[in-house]
Amino acid sequence: MENILSNLQQFWQFTGFANCNGQYLIMIFFGLLFLYLGIKKEWEPMLLVPIGFGILIGNIPLFQGLKVSVYEEGSVLNILYQGVKQGFYPPLIFLGIGAMTDFSALISNPKLLLIGAAAQFGIFGAYAISLAFGFDPAQAGAIGIIGGADGPTAIFLSSRLAPDMMGAIAVSAYSYMALVPVIQPPIMRLLTTKKERLIRMKPPRPVSPVEKKLFPIIGFLLTAFIVPSGIPLLGMLFFGNLIKESGVTKRLANTASGPLIDVVTILIGLTVGASTQADQFLQWRSVWIFIIGACSFVIATFTGVLFVKIFNLFLKEGNKINPLIGNAGVSAVPDAARVSNNVGREYDPSNFLLTHAMGPNVAGVIGSAVAAGMLLGFLG
Amino acid sequence: MKRIKILLTVVFLTVSAAAMAQSQGQMRLNEYLIINVSDYQDDFGQHSSWFELFNASYGTVDIGGCFLTDDPDNLKKYQIPGGDIQTQIKPRQHVLFWADNQPFRGTFHVNFDLENASEIIFVKGDGKTIVDRIPVNHELGENVSYGRLEDGIGSFNGDGEGWSVLERTSPSTNNALVDKAAKPDKMKAIDPHGFILALTAMTVVFTALIILYLLFKLIGIINIRAGKKKSAAAQATTVEKSTYGEIPAETYAAIATALHLYLVAEEAHDDESFVVTLNPVDRTYTPWSTHIQGFRQTPTVIKKK
Numbered sequence: 170m171e172n173i174l175s176n177l178q179q180f181w182q183f184t185g186f187a188n189c190n191g192q193y194l195i196m197i198f199f200g201l202l203f204l205y206l207g208i209k210k211e212w213e214p215m216l217l218v219p220i221g222f223g224i225l226i227g228n229i230p231l232f233q234g235l236k237v238s239v240y241e242e243g244s245v246l247n248i249l250y251q252g253v254k255q256g257f258y259p260p261l262i263f264l265g266i267g268a269m270t271d272f273s274a275l276i277s278n279p280k281l282l283l284i285g286a287a288a289q290f291g292i293f294g295a296y297a298i299s300l301a302f303g304f305d306p307a308q309a310g311a312i313g314i315i316g317g318a319d320g321p322t323a324i325f326l327s328s329r330l331a332p333d334m335m336g337a338i339a340v341s342a343y344s345y346m347a348l349v350p351v352i353q354p355p356i357m358r359l360l361t362t363k364k365e366r367l368i369r370m371k372p373p374r375p376v377s378p379v380e381k382k383l384f385p386i387i388g389f390l391l392t393a394f395i396v397p398s399g400i401p402l403l404g405m406l407f408f409g410n411l412i413k414e415s416g417v418t419k420r421l422a423n424t425a426s427g428p429l430i431d432v433v434t435i436l437i438g439l440t441v442g443a444s445t446q447a448d449q450f451l452q453w454r455s456v457w458i459f460i461i462g463a464c465s466f467v468i469a470t471f472t473g474v475l476f477v478k479i480f481n482l483f484l485k486e487g488n489k490i491n492p493l494i495g496n497a498g499v500s501a502v503p504d505a506a507r508v509s510n511n512v513g514r515e516y517d518p519s520n521f522l523l524t525h526a527m528g529p530n531v532a533g534v535i536g537s538a539v540a541a542g543m544l545l546g547f548l549g
Numbered sequence: 550m551k552r553i554k555i556l557l558t559v560v561f562l563t564v565s566a567a568a569m570a571q572s573q574g575q576m577r578l579n580e581y582l583i584i585n586v587s588d589y590q591d592d593f594g595q596h597s598s599w600f601e602l603f604n605a606s607y608g609t610v611d612i613g614g615c616f617l618t619d620d621p622d623n624l625k626k627y628q629i630p631g632g633d634i635q636t637q638i639k640p641r642q643h644v645l646f647w648a649d650n651q652p653f654r655g656t657f658h659v660n661f662d663l664e665n666a667s668e669i670i671f672v673k674g675d676g677k678t679i680v681d682r683i684p685v686n687h688e689l690g691e692n693v694s695y696g697r698l699e700d701g702i703g704s705f706n707g708d709g710e711g712w713s714v715l716e717r718t719s720p721s722t723n724n725a726l727v728d729k730a731a732k733p734d735k736m737k738a739i740d741p742h743g744f745i746l747a748l749t750a751m752t753v754v755f756t757a758l759i760i761l762y763l764l765f766k767l768i769g770i771i772n773i774r775a776g777k778k779k780s781a782a783a784q785a786t787t788v789e790k791s792t793y794g795e796i797p798a799e800t801y802a803a804i805a806t807a808l809h810l811y812l813v814a815e816e817a818h819d820d821e822s823f824v825v826t827l828n829p830v831d832r833t834y835t836p837w838s839t840h841i842q843g844f845r846q847t848p849t850v851i852k853k854k
Contacts, residue, residue: 279765286751286758293747300743306733309743377772380765387764395757532758539757543750548733 188230192447200224200442206347213347213504216320219435220343223442239443250440253335256328258437259321260405265430266321266502266534267385267409268422274528276380277373280480281490281525285532287476288498289540291316291469295461296544302457307331310544312458315342316465317537318349318501322402324441326541329549336444337455341462343441349504352463353496354512356470360478361492366516368491370525378416385410392539398549399542406538466499473498473529490525497526500533573615573673575606577705578681579643580696582718583663588692589645589720591658597649598663599720602671604638605701611637614674617646617659619666619685625676627652627659641700643721668707681705683712694718699725 181187203221207214226246227239239246252258275281296313304312311331314323315338323342327335345352389407393400413422474495481489493513497505509526581600582588590596604610613631618624629636633656638644645657648669652660663669663685670682684707686695696715697703700723703711715724740746 276765276769279762279769282758282762282765283755286755289754290747290751293743293750297743297747300737300741306736306740306743306746310733374769374773377776380768380772383768384765387768388761391761391764392757395753395760535761536754536758539754540750543753547736547746547750 183232185230188232190230190447192451193228193230195451196224196228196445196447199445200228203442212350213343215434216343216438217347219438220340220442223439224340224445225442226439227443227446238446239440240446240449246440246443249436250444252433252436253324253339253440253444254328254332256325256401258433259325260401261433262321262430262437263402263405263538264409264425265433267406267411268413268426269430270406270410270413270502270531270534271527272384272410272531273376273381274373274524275531276376276384278371278525278528281494281528282532282535283480284473284476284490284495284498284529285500285534285536286498288469288473288495288500288529288533289317289536290472291318291465291467291499292537292540292544294468294472295465298461298464299457302461304454304457307548308334310548311335311338312461313465314338314537314541314544315345315458315462316469316499317533317540318342318346318466318469318499318505319534319537320346321437322537322541324437325402326544329545333449334454334458336441336446336450337458338462339441340445341459344459345462345466346501346504349466349499349501350508350511352466353470353499353505353508356467357474357493357496357508357512360471360474363516365478365481365492366513367520368489369517369520370491370522371488373524378414381414382411382416385414388535392535396539396542396546398546399538402538402541403535406534469499470496491520491522494522494526494529497528497530498533498536500530500537502530502534503527505533506530572606572608572610573612574678574680575604576610576612576615576638576671576680577603577605577697577701578669578671578683579603579700580694580715580719580724581648581663581669581683581685582692582694582720583685583687583689584691584693586691588694588718591647591649591654593654595647595649597647597651599645599647600663600669601696601720602638602644602646603697603701604640604642604644607640609637609639612644613637615680616672616674616676618670618672619648619661619663619668621668621670621682624670624672624679626661630656643700645721682707683709686714689714692718694720696724 185193200221200223203217203224206212207217207221231237233241235241236244237246238244239250241247252261292313293316294313295316296309299309299312300306307330311323311327311334314326317323320339320343324335324339327338331338385407389403392403396403409422409425412418412425474492476498477490477492477495481492484490491509491513494506494509497509499505506523506526506529510521510523513520513522579601581598583598585596585598588596589599591599602612611631612629613633613636615629616625616627617629618626620626635644635656647654647658648661648663648666649658650660650662651658664687666685668682668684671680672678673680682705689695694715695712696719697711698713698715699711736746
């Protein structure tokens, strides 16, 4: 009897209940919140559900040595986490994004590319704010990339510049991407007049298949020559798009845009979530990362919309751009473009801005990858 | 199939050999010291002549099987043993060899000494290709080394360009004093508020996307012009090609119009080529297209009596 009691007592020490403290409960609460937002509210469910469940996995209180924690070398989760740590999941996600993205809107109206560039001010605004709050330049660069509104880019850059802050940065980036419909509309309304919101843009011209094939090749060569450090992201993005547009590699495109990206999304979401172990995550600097991350989204939306307003001063009547698509330059494909469309339709239900907004939206992906390459070049 | 396998194997081996040879070609003689009185000592406590190799590449290089020599007429004088983990030189790292004429003391002790050598030569594993060579400067004093001013930089044909007497010996480490400050620290000193980096990076982002914009603006103009020419040429030949086989042209026109209206109304496509091609369906048999592969078998219902 005594032995049985002793065994049960020993077993109790192994359980999560015995090792639990308030920090773990807070993180479990966040995990449940993510699951609620993803499942019930359907905010970016593809991301929030795996991340939310990952947070639960990573925050089951346990004592080290069981070889199950994401930070314990050799554990299954640790092996899966290597894709995040070594940075090979993000380029694979970019491959899938490339294979899913139709750049027609951008090719038919290439001036929309510039909006994608303007919105990258969010990254560098957040960089400057982070420096002011005492983060060192590498950490500031990793925090700044949240403003790129691109989860894979954020993970890729933070895994190189500030690996210890990657969990907080990734969760922050994905959270704000999910919150784009909440963050952006007030800023868009604040910066635009009613007349501007009613601007109707010319329908995009038909794009030939040759142009679609040339875009990824020229796009890659140009951007990679300018920022070679962005090759992993840019190369995979444009390669993915080429296999889609070439017309002869349909099977590869289907795999990249279907099973491959799904598998990697599951792994990246789950392991990023699991990396938010309470002892690693619940620190004051994580709070600052979330605050600065929010600032970066606000700045990016501001600069995107303002840039369109300024750009319109130089455009002829009839060629003007509706400033409501300026927000889409932040990337966050395709949610930011949907926000442009929804806000536009509030003022003119027959004005569909989605096609136009997809231009700056995908330009934002290219812009943020170039910006990430720049940060890596200067700070890596 | 067998041929393809053999071909693939040959291609793989050739590429691997080329890649290996290529990386061995990035090894550089980097520094040497002839009269070692009180400088670096080996594992046996001896002060011997030494020379250093530097991996100038950004990949690990296995120098096992390569040769070191002091005799241009005998390029295979000392073969670096293969299979030793220590001969795998990490990117931008150094490896030190003791020129003590005591090869039995280990992988890194060669069978010649520098006091009697006229030059040091590093040869690839093929025993023929000289990767780097440097004449031995016998005017060097005690504990004075001769090396590249910067690791791996300078000529490798023996003319000594980029080499000089060094201020201090630096066995197994950088010849030049490297600025220890990492990039972020430098950036912090130059740009404490982040404005310079922001402006630089945004200039680059805008430049890249402006060039892309200009290129695709140009391609768009060319494409529109080509499209106009094509449609003009198509209109000119419409009358001549109005029938194909026995089907009247009106049928094609009706099909094309119906398809176009369907696709526009359904918003199924955003881009139409306005060309409809009707080809006979080719139903070539393959095992993948049989019904056996594609359908589940219908379950048999057995009625109980």
